[in-house]
Amino acid sequence: MSPAPSTETLRELVLLASRAPSAHNTQPWSPRLVRGAVEVSVIPSRTLPAGDPTFRDLVLSLGAWVESFAIGAAALGRRVVVEPLPALEHLDELPVTGPADPAAPVLRITAPSASTRAKPYATPFTPDDVRRRRVHRGRLRGRPGAFDDLSTLALPRWLSLRRLDDRAMGQLSRLGIAFTASRRTVADELLHWLRLSPAHPQYHRDGMTDAMLAMPAALARLSAPATRRAALRDPIVAVAGVIGRTAESLGRDAPLPPYARSLAASPPDAPEHLVLVADTRAAGVDETISLTEAMDSRIGLPERNVLEAGRVLQRLWLHARVQGMAVSPHSELIDSPAAHGILRRRLSLGRADIALSVFSTGEPVGPVARSPRLTDVTG
Ligand SMILES: Cc1cc2nc3c(=O)[nH]c(=O)nc-3n(C[C@H](O)[C@H](O)[C@H](O)COP(=O)(O)O)c2cc1C
Numbered sequence: 001m002s003p004a005p006s007t008e009t010l011r012e013l014v015l016l017a018s019r020a021p022s023a024h025n026t027q028p029w030s031p032r033l034v035r036g037a038v039e040v041s042v043i044p045s046r047t048l049p050a051g052d053p054t055f056r057d058l059v060l061s062l063g064a065w066v067e068s069f070a071i072g073a074a075a076l077g078r079r080v081v082v083e084p085l086p087a088l089e090h091l092d093e094l095p096v097t098g099p100a101d102p103a104a105p106v107l108r109i110t111a112p113s114a115s116t117r118a119k120p121y122a123t124p125f126t127p128d129d130v131r132r133r134r135v136h137r138g139r140l141r142g143r144p145g146a147f148d149d150l151s152t153l154a155l156p157r158w159l160s161l162r163r164l165d166d167r168a169m170g171q172l173s174r175l176g177i178a179f180t181a182s183r184r185t186v187a188d189e190l191l192h193w194l195r196l197s198p199a200h201p202q203y204h205r206d207g208m209t210d211a212m213l214a215m216p217a218a219l220a221r222l223s224a225p226a227t228r229r230a231a232l233r234d235p236i237v238a239v240a241g242v243i244g245r246t247a248e249s250l251g252r253d254a255p256l257p258p259y260a261r262s263l264a265a266s267p268p269d270a271p272e273h274l275v276l277v278a279d280t281r282a283a284g285v286d287e288t289i290s291l292t293e294a295m296d297s298r299i300g301l302p303e304r305n306v307l308e309a310g311r312v313l314q315r316l317w318l319h320a321r322v323q324g325m326a327v328s329p330h331s332e333l334i335d336s337p338a339a340h341g342i343l344r345r346r347l348s349l350g351r352a353d354i355a356l357s358v359f360s361t362g363e364p365v366g367p368v369a370r371s372p373r374l375t376d377v378t379g
Contacts, residue, residue, distance in 0.1 A: 003112040004036035017069040018375040022061035024193035030100035039105035045097045050185035054298040055091045063310015073111040074121040083108045084304040136326035138214035140271035140362030158282035164273040165262040175339040176332030182244030196224035211369035271362035281352040329359040
């Protein structure tokens with residue numbers, strides 16, 4: 001029996017994993033093959049110091065990468081052993097820019113072939129699902145009930161999926177956008193990852209293209225220069241800041257109808273809005289994490305749990321994909337303190353609950369663009 005996969009197999013799995021989603025399509029992972037295993041380091045220049053200061057989205061993205069790798073391994077009859085390494089708990093020590101440090105990987109994955117004692121990873125998803133999953137920021141037509149049965153997705157006891165009503169989603173999303181627009185460093189960082197014209201040197205490699213954002217061609221043409229030249233960016237960010245701050249202060253106190261009534265009154269074709277919530281107390285019971293560990297992490301949950309949540313998030317997004325649906329994530333609802341506060345009250349979240357991800361889901365109306373990857377071969 002040869003338990004270790006060949007280098008070629010590991011390369012294939014790494015290529016598949018590169019289709020994982022990441023915030024702003026930064027692809028912050030740097031995998032390296034080391035003695036039959038894959039070690040993954042974080043690329044500092046691909047982190048989002050302004051938009052993701054707690055590294056929540058970074059670790060969720062790494063989890064999605066791991067899940068994609070595991071799905072590829074399962075198709076080859078292999079299980080995966082994922083070992084979070086100490087550097088995962090010390091992301092704060094990363095520089096804000098520069099290349100990955102191969103001497104400080106955050107996780108190690110091995111994919112031994114399944115023995116009789118350890119079965120291959122059981123997953124309802126295939127490598128093709130991983131390749132065909134998409135985020136869609138255009139219109140989504142809701143499919144009620146599509147997320148009612150999550151039994152095949154193996155959610156740990158400490159993770160749950162809550163529904164947010166369409167009315168609240170609309171209001172919170174406006175607050176979230178206002179937050180992004182009014183924080184100069186956050187807005188600058190977002191513009192840095194936009195590629196609004198094929199003339200952008202990174203258009204086929206990373207970031208978010210005009211097509212991915214479902215942007216009208218004229219608007220993309222007009223805005224494209226600002227994503228490349230700081231001198232043009234500054235006045236735009238300044239104006240957006242004023243509009244954003246005004247929208248934020250107006251939107252904060254707008255009244256909402258009662259949650260249950262509003263949920264029942266959601267238009268039938270409205271997308272479903274879902275929130276992935278971690279219960280730190282239940283995570284502690286299951287995995288004996290101490291309160292100090294939870295407090296040490298800036299996310300409020302140990303990074304290895306957030307990594308696990310990222311795997312679950314990818315399963316949820318693949319669950320949408322196999323039903324012909326797409327998702328539209330809305331991290332800004334968690335990042336904006338105003339939106340986050342209203343979200344917590346709306347869902348009656350307790351002290352121990354942490355909202356990790358908010359996304360809408362439904363059938364895409366109109367074409368869905370494929371996102372680029374650093375691993376794409378372009379002619
Ligand atoms: C943790 C996480 C957070 C994300 N947050 C947002 C978000 O707030 N808004 C958004 O439009 N897309 C968000 N995305 C989606 C990414 O931008 C998207 O995955 C990336 O651009 C690659 O596109 P693809 O998923 O279609 O391959 C997020 C993705 C991840 C993994």
